[in-house]
Amino acid sequence: MTADPDCLFCKIVAGDIPGDIVHTGERTLAFRDINPQAPLHVLVVPRDHEPNAAASAHADPEMFAEIATTARAVATAEGYDDYRLVFNTGAGVGQTVFHTHCHVLAGRPMTWPPG
């Protein structure tokens, strides 16, 4: 699967919906979350549509590793050594957009366990 015509993040990847893009890679894209939960809140997405992180890791393990290195590059470029990566996987834990995305959060104290 490469693109889903009904998918919000596929539309951002295609440029059909504007995104505040901070990094463009061959197979990944990173843009600021529209409702930021921290001073840095960026979403790293694969260009290819898969519904969640497990599906992307299965379909393309190398690309999945690229998500993690892209997340580090984004955090470093914004001046953060410490950051949190979150993949909500499934509606039951809060996933609302069913195109794989890695939340990159930084810039404020964070608690554990997460809420």
Ligand code: 5GP
């Ligand atoms: P989820 O809850 O699926 O893990 O995360 C989806 C994220 O997408 C949310 O943090 C939400 O704020 C963000 N989001 C939803 N719609 C848009 C949009 O149109 N543009 C951007 N940049 N982010 C969005």
Ligand code: ZN
């Ligand atoms: Zn998609």
